[in-house]
Amino acid sequence: MSDRLIIFDTTLRDGEQSPGASMTRDEKVRIAKALERLRVDVIEAGFPIASPGDFEAVQAVAEAVRESTVCGLARAKDADIDRAAEALRPAARARIHTFIATSPIHMREKLRLEPDEVVAHAVRAVRRARRYTDDVEFSPEDAGRSEPDFLCRILEAVIAAGATTVNIPDTVGYALPDQFGALIAELMARVPNADKAVWSVHCHNDLGLAVANSLAAVLAGARQVECTINGLGERAGNAALEEVVMAVRTRQDRFPCDTGIDTRQIVPCSRLVASITGFPVQPNKAVVGANAFAHESGIHQDGVLKKRETYEIMRAEDVGWSANRIVLGKHSGRNAFRTRLRELGIEFDSEEALNEAFARFKELADKKHEIYDEDLQALVSETAVVTGQERLRLVYLRVCSETGETPEATVTVAVDGEERTATARGDGPVDASFRAIESIVASGTELLLYSVNSITTGTDAQGEVTVRLRKNGRVVNGQGADTDIVIASAKSYINALNRILQGEPKTHPQAGDV
Ligand SMILES: CC(=O)SCCNC(=O)CCNC(=O)[C@H](O)C(C)(C)COP(=O)(O)OP(=O)(O)OC[C@H]1O[C@@H](n2cnc3c(N)ncnc32)[C@H](O)[C@@H]1OP(=O)(O)O
Numbered sequence: 153m154s155d156r157l158i159i160f161d162t163t164l165r166d167g168e169q170s171p172g173a174s175m176t177r178d179e180k181v182r183i184a185k186a187l188e189r190l191r192v193d194v195i196e197a198g199f200p201i202a203s204p205g206d207f208e209a210v211q212a213v214a215e216a217v218r219e220s221t222v223c224g225l226a227r228a229k230d231a232d233i234d235r236a237a238e239a240l241r242p243a244a245r246a247r248i249h250t251f252i253a254t255s256p257i258h259m260r261e262k263l264r265l266e267p268d269e270v271v272a273h274a275v276r277a278v279r280r281a282r283r284y285t286d287d288v289e290f291s292p293e294d295a296g297r298s299e300p301d302f303l304c305r306i307l308e309a310v311i312a313a314g315a316t317t318v319n320i321p322d323t324v325g326y327a328l329p330d331q332f333g334a335l336i337a338e339l340m341a342r343v344p345n346a347d348k349a350v351w352s353v354h355c356h357n358d359l360g361l362a363v364a365n366s367l368a369a370v371l372a373g374a375r376q377v378e379c380t381i382n383g384l385g386e387r388a389g390n391a392a393l394e395e396v397v398m399a400v401r402t403r404q405d406r407f408p409c410d411t412g413i414d415t416r417q418i419v420p421c422s423r424l425v426a427s428i429t430g431f432p433v434q435p436n437k438a439v440v441g442a443n444a445f446a447h448e449s450g451i452h453q454d455g456v457l458k459k460r461e462t463y464e465i466m467r468a469e470d471v472g473w474s475a476n477r478i479v480l481g482k483h484s485g486r487n488a489f490r491t492r493l494r495e496l497g498i499e500f501d502s503e504e505a506l507n508e509a510f511a512r513f514k515e516l517a518d519k520k521h522e523i524y525d526e527d528l529q530a531l532v533s534e535t536a537v538v539t540g541q542e543r544l545r546l547v548y549l550r551v552c553s554e555t556g557e558t559p560e561a562t563v564t565v566a567v568d569g570e571e572r573t574a575t576a577r578g579d580g581p582v583d584a585s586f587r588a589i590e591s592i593v594a595s596g597t598e599l600l601l602y603s604v605n606s607i608t609t610g611t612d613a614q615g616e617v618t619v620r621l622r623k624n625g626r627v628v629n630g631q632g633a634d635t636d637i638v639i640a641s642a643k644s645y646i647n648a649l650n651r652i653l654q655g656e657p658k659t660h661p662q663a664g665d666v
Pocket residue numbers: 166169199201202203226227228229251252253262263264293323386
């Protein structure tokens with residue numbers, strides 16, 4: 153049995169199925185490049201038949217990624233498989249992942265097919281996918297609630313038809329670790345041609361057991377785990393990549409295999425996904441939460457100072473947190489700035505992008521005593537968005553907020569380079585600012601979500617604001633960071649409006665134009 157555990161990342165497909173987490177094509181490419189740096193083996197980039205946008209995103213990821221295999225999802229239908237193959241054509245290594253449900257309830261109530269018909273669809277789909285690539289994965293959806301005898305039958309048939317990976321999904325997060333591990337062991341023992349395929353698992357977190365179930369499966373013999381950054385995914389999410397990878401690595405005394413992941417890229421990748429999707433990472437989240445390596449109580453601090461291993465089972469640096477805290481300030485130069493960002497896994501495409509980020513860093517350093525890694529990451533992800541084709545830019549903001557008075561905001565926005573100013577009152581300083589921006593841009597968008605997170609601690613911490621806007625059924629997220637949360641809010645609002653404008657004809661926004 154192989155000692156390599158294949159990491160199949162599905163942040164861009166199942167992760168995107170988290171309500172509100174949809175990503176643009178360019179955002180998917182940025183995440184895919186980060187996943188490639190993380191050295192994931194397979195990137196599931198989307199479900200090409202789902203929409204023209206999903207097709208283009210899979211195609212763009214297939215063009216951009218050279219090291220990891222790029223995968224597209226397809227139902228057991230000819231049209232889905234042909235569409236996936238078309239989207240994956242530019243890939244250096246392409247995988248088609250086809251699936252059909254095998255549980256009695258799904259076959260009877262959803263597919264309305266007899267078990268024999270399900271087997272026939274599965275075999276036909278795998279054969280068709282093999283016409284396009286040698287790398288074909290098959291999943292019996294809802295395997296966690298399927299009959300083991302039927303699973304054995306369909307898995308033997310798809311392996312004989314050419315499936316090179318068979319993936320056992322616990323689609324509704326129903327399994328328990330001992331039972332799921334036993335199921336994998338049973339299937340691998342009973343399917344006669346089991347050794348012709350890699351065995352994989354895909355677990356959902358409805359009972360908070362996705363990682364535990366995945367690890368139980370690996371101990372039983374599975375050699376691929378499907379997972380997502382920060383555990384994103386449909387409903388309660390999928391197994392978190394960072395937890396699976398670090399559990400296997402930390403407990404090498406129990407696992408007979410290891411991954412090829414560059415673990416130092418885990419935290420930068422987690423932060424990128426959080427900032428693009430607008431789903432912040434909870435501070436107590438394992439591995440990637442802000443408190444994962446923080447020690448608060450005296451007895452723990454005393455122990456760690458004497459010997460780090462008394463209270464730490466992993467090294468913060470090994471997953472991408474920095475060990476040295478105060479590194480950069482307003483007297484630092486470009487080389488220190490570039491070097492620190494390189495240590496965080498961030499590279500600039502051009503000198504212009506570096507200069508743009510450096511200018512923002514200097515502005516921030518003037519306002520803030522200490523610049524933490526999290527500040528830098530927020531600043532760079534903001535720069536990456538800003539250097540795109542932005543049509544609106546915040547030029548000026550003044551807010552007047554006084555006890556007993558209605559807050560008032562005056563805002564100047566450059567619209568395609570032309571500055572416009574407006575003043576508005578609101579229920580609070582943020583509301584007043586948004587109203588002032590609206591009276592300039594007249595976007596007609598609906599605000600679905602507004603959230604503020606403190607990126608670091610202290611009263612001079614940067615606030616990171618996420619807003620979610622909807623227009624004509626299209627939902628976008630915007631982010632902004634600043635030590636002043638009203639400015640961060642205005643930046644995030646304008647960032648979201650820029651995303652709505654992206655790809656639209658370049659006329660000057662007037663009332664209702666955005
Ligand atoms: C467990 C998972 O996460 S699977 C992935 C889930 N992700 C998604 O569904 C996101 C993308 N989906 C979509 O955009 C749409 O559902 C589409 C484009 C795939 C299909 O859209 P529509 O054609 O309008 O069908 P709709 O979504 O209403 O229903 C699904 C149909 O696919 C059938 N179906 C579902 N799974 C499969 C399968 N694996 N193989 C074959 N047929 C299937 C259903 O029985 C149903 O058929 P019916 O229309 O004959 O009743």
